[in-house]
Amino acid sequence: MPTNLPAEAKAKWVKYLEARSTEEKIEALEEFLSAVPKHKGTENLVAWARRKLSELRKELEEKKSRRSGSGGPTFFIEKEGAAQVVILGFPSSGKSSVLRALTNAKPEVGQIPFTTKLPVPGMMTYEDVQIQLIDTPAFVEDLSKGAVWWGTRLLGLARNADGLLIVLDASSNPIRQLEIMARELADSGIYLVRPRGQVQIIRGRSLQGVRVIVNGKLVGCTADDVRKLLESYRLYNSEVRITGEVTLDEVEKAIFEKITYKPSTILLNKVDLIKENQVTSLTRALMNVVPGVDVIPVSATLMSGFDRVPYLVFKMLNLIRVYTKEPNSDTHSPKPLILKEGSTVEDAVREIREEFLKFFRYARIWGPSAKYPGEKVGLSHKLMDKDIIEVRTTIKGI
């Protein structure tokens, strides 16, 4: 449903976008909210603006307490390994037990809910890849609305992650747990199911008015409608990139909120506490809540069901491993480059040594993407998991 905002509200929105300090942003957003008419079409927008306001107020509080030297503990954990995957789940669902089962980390496990107070990292191994897992304080209902002090920080951690590992307690209505988590995350712009399409708005990118690049399909509207919509928000110099299927409402939503999709895997934990036939029906029901997401029954107490988890997590992250080889050498590097699926020789060369791009002649490939061992390819060749690459440049001897 369209928001049909009056021009006054749109003008206030522009003021919010232009605001620099947190104080200015809060003031502008308050003014914007008071100018937005409240009806069904603006429901989501109003909810978003209120949430953003509470986030900004918290940010301001934190800034002030930092200035006075009494800042709260930090939730930020430096990324290590190939990717960072954040473990999320309700109190006592078994998050810390899962981290213990999958890594060498030893976070505290307790019968009392809210045992974990701060994030704890650990390293999970899949073949020759290290994936960082982070155990977290519990997820609760109304997390984004200030139900617990760590709510926005936990959501921040999730937003910043490469993927999520969701732990559900099979003995305590896991379907409801998942539904609440999916809703809370979506309210904060974090989607567990890959959306049909994506909108990216880059402000100030275009010099000749609004530029709309469609790499997919606009549903029920034209590129001209998109341009007019952005102009009505005075976003004159924006570039809008559409991938997949996108409606005009979704474009408008993207003006307000940054939406991200997080690949996820669900661990249905504590299956030792339920009957075997229940495991099958629960797994199926959970898959219906989040289509396309893997659901794996496990028991952290019995240490069962975890064998496939490292592989499935690696697979969900859509990463590939590429091994480098020196010219005329028989062996390749033991440590792979970790690249996104769909990466090309150019991406690999950039990782190896960016300046090689200037002197690039060709590459030789062994492995799944090569038509024959040692195939000679150019920069645009698409690589696959477990390829071996040898780069030839015009630099003597390389």
Ligand SMILES: Nc1nc2c(ncn2[C@@H]2O[C@H](COP(=O)(O)OP(=O)(O)OP(=O)(O)O)[C@@H](O)[C@H]2O)c(=O)[nH]1
């Ligand atoms: N029966 C059974 N109990 C489990 C399993 N996994 C964890 N538990 C128990 O559940 C309780 C909570 O486990 P934790 O790993 O601390 O759970 P958590 O999700 O980290 O809890 P918080 O940090 O408090 O949010 C402990 O008493 C564990 O022994 C399991 O697979 N089966």
Ligand SMILES: [Mg+2]
């Ligand atoms: Mg814990």
